[in-house]
Amino acid sequence: MxxxxxxxxxxxxxxxxxxxxxxxxxxxxxxxxxxxxxxxxxxxxxxxxxxxxxxxxxxxxxxxxxxxxxxxxARASVKRQYVTGEKIPVWGKPYELVVREVAGNRARVTCKDGKVLLLVPGYATRDQRRQVLNDWYRRQLERVVAAEKSRLESLVGKTAAEWRFRDMHTRWGTCNVRARRIWLSIHLAKQSPEVFRYVAIHELTHLWEANHGPEFKARMDRYYPGWRVVRKQMNIAADFE
Ligand SMILES: [Zn+2]
Incomplete structure (x- = not known):
């Protein structure tokens, strides 16, 4: 003991x-x-x-x-009010947020030309605007996972039974080894594609090694040689807002 x-x-x-x-x-x-x-x-x-x-x-x-x-x-993300003019990150790049009122009760998000356009009913509160954006981040992430997972799985040599997404605030991903289920934080869609790649490979590697011992690190070195640098960057740029 x-x-x-x-x-x-x-x-x-x-x-x-x-x-x-x-x-x-x-x-x-x-x-x-x-x-x-x-x-x-x-x-x-x-x-x-x-x-x-x-x-x-x-x-x-x-x-x-x-x-x-x-x-x-932390200060920058705590202060975010989800109003026009604020910067929000999408796949590692800062975008200007533009909030427009729409009639009716349907909310929508589109992204182009360095701007994220958030269309919401005028009565939407700050938390509701945040929620609409988080749902959009989740769809961004779902799309990338759908496009990339088979390539990542064949790189690591393990297949997840399921990829799921959650509004996680303290970690980027987790892996339920027994169920072969990988959970990713929706806030990954704010990080660079390299961070997504690192986290996805990290969680898949848990299907070989449950903990972060030398075997785990050796596998990470093989599957993603630059992972240490990426890990440093992402902890500094953590934005779980
Ligand atoms: Zn881990």
Missing amino acids: GKYMIEENIMPWGGQVVTVQKKAIKNVYLKVLPPEGSILLSVPKGYSRKEIEEVLDSRREWLLSRQQLIREN
């Missing part, structure tokens, strides 16, 4: 608070998590407080710039 126990501590560092997990691992892992940019550090069990501080100090610059990016991004 002891082997799997995780000891979690909160510790002050440079005017902020860091969560430190001590685990049965060999390497140090440092993460900055959206939306608040909180710092999560995982270290091997024997690490002393001094060693932990050294890790944090040596990465100080990286941590602070990462936090800044993540917070700016």
Whole structure:
């Protein structure tokens, strides 16, 4: 039992608070998590407080710039009101949102010339406008999955029984290995095509390897050699709004 126990501590560092997990691992892992940019550090069990501080100090610059990016991004998406003039991302590119009132109660979205046109009844609330757009993101993603899945599945050598889509806010995808069911976050349609590709391949690779061990990474290196770079970009640009 002891082997799997995780000891979690909160510790002050440079005017902020860091969560430190001590685990049965060999390497140090440092993460900055959206939306608040909180710092999560995982270290091997024997690490002393001094060693932990050294890790944090040596990465100080990286941590602070990462936090800044993540917070700016979170602010931009939190403030979104779904009104004309706002920027919204579609497949990694910023589009200008244009909201027009329509008579009746049918809402519609079209996208062209760098603009996303949202046609909604005048009484639509902010949350309803967001919902209409999210439904549209979902259809974008469904279409790309329908077009790409057989190519991705033959690349990885595994077939998902089902691809499904959900308004997930904390992760890009999950894989139910036993049911061979892959879930993707509809917010993937805001990210670049490379991010979609990375997440789809990542989830398919779980059909070979349940966890993220060395075998998993070796397979990812084979199926998508640039995955590490893409993963970094997407965590910075996370927009789950
Ligand atoms: Zn995974």
